[in-house]
Amino acid sequence: MRLQNRMELKGKKQNVVMFQSFLALLSPFIILGGIYGGIFTATEAAGVALVYGLVVSYFVYKELTLRSLYSCCLSAGISASMIMFLIGAAAVFGWVLTVQQVPTMIVRTIRSMTDSPYVVLLLCNMILLVVGSFLDNVAAIIMMTPVLVPLVKSYGINPTFFGVIMIINLAIGQITPPVGLNVYVASNIAGVKPEKIFKQVLPFLVIHVINLFLFTYVPQFVSFIPSIVGKMPLMPY
Numbered sequence: 001m002r003l004q005n006r007m008e009l010k011g012k013k014q015n016v017v018m019f020q021s022f023l024a025l026l027s028p029f030i031i032l033g034g035i036y037g038g039i040f041t042a043t044e045a046a047g048v049a050l051v052y053g054l055v056v057s058y059f060v061y062k063e064l065t066l067r068s069l070y071s072c073c074l075s076a077g078i079s080a081s082m083i084m085f086l087i088g089a090a091a092v093f094g095w096v097l098t099v100q101q102v103p104t105m106i107v108r109t110i111r112s113m114t115d116s117p118y119v120v121l122l123l124c125n126m127i128l129l130v131v132g133s134f135l136d137n138v139a140a141i142i143m144m145t146p147v148l149v150p151l152v153k154s155y156g157i158n159p160t161f162f163g164v165i166m167i168i169n170l171a172i173g174q175i176t177p178p179v180g181l182n183v184y185v186a187s188n189i190a191g192v193k194p195e196k197i198f199k200q201v202l203p204f205l206v207i208h209v210i211n212l213f214l215f216t217y218v219p220q221f222v223s224f225i226p227s228i229v230g231k232m233p234l235m236p237y
Contacts, residue, residue, distance in 0.1 A: 023056050083136050090139035094146045103150045110151060117155040117237045121165070121216050124148055128166060129209075132173020136181065140170050158236035164222050168215060172208045175201045 030052060031045045040048060057064035064072075097103060110120065127148070131140050144166070152162045174182040177198050187194040215221050219236050226232035 023060055027052060087139050090143040093143050098146050103147050107151050107154050117157055120155050125169060128169035132170040133176045134179055137170045156237055158232055160232050161222055161236035165216055168212050175205060
C-alpha cells in the first residue's frame with residue numbers, strides 16, 4: 001500500500017514538473033518550426049528565442065531579475081566574444097591558405113597517393129573528427145572548407161553530399177573532449193562535472209561514429225531524398 005502511494009505521489013510530481021516546464025520546452029519547437037516553416041531565418045530565430053526566453057523567465061517563472069539579466073548578458077557576451085575570436089582567426093587562416101595555394105598543393109599530393117574516393121573520404125573524416133574536437137563548428141567550417149572542398153571535387157564527390165558528411169563530423173565534435181561544447185552546456189545546466197558527462201556520452205559517441213561511416217560509404221542514406229527532387233545524384237561519387 002505504501003509502495004503504491006509512493007508511486008502515485010511520484011507520478012503526480014512528474015506531471016507537475018512536465019506542466020511547469022511546458023513553456024520552456026516549447027522553445028525548440030518555436031525555433032525549428034519557424035525555420036523549417038519559412039517564417040524566419042536561423043539568425044532571426046535566435047532573436048525570437050531570446051525574446052521568448054526573456055518573457056517566459058521574467059513574467060511566467062519569475063526567476064529572472066534585472067540584476068541576474070546583467071550577469072546573463074555579461075556571460076553571453078564573453079562566450080560570444082570567444083567564438084568570434086575563433087571565427088576571425090579561422091577566416092584569416094583560410095585566407096592565408098587560399099593565397100598560398102595550399103589546397104592546390106594538398107590536392108596534388110593526395111592525387112599522387114591514391115585515386116580512390118573512398119580513401120579520400122576516410123582521410124577527410126579523420127581530419128574533421130580531430131578538428132571538430134578542438135574547434136567550434138563555425139570556425140572549423142571556415143577553416144576547412146577552402147582546403148577540403150577542392151580536394152573532394154577533384155575526385156568527383158558531390159559537394160552537397162560532402163557538406164552533409166562535414167556537418168555530421170563536426171556535430172560529433174560537440175560531444176568529444178577536450179572542447180565538447182554540448183557537454184559543457186549540459187554540465188552547467190545539471191551542475192555535474194564535465195568529466196562525468198564525457199564518460200556517459202561514450203556509447204552515443206560510438207553510435208554517431210558508426211552512423212558517420214554508414215552515411216559515408218552507403219551514400220544512398222543521404223542522397224535518396226535529394227535525388228528525388230533533383231538536388232543530388234543518387235550515387236554522389
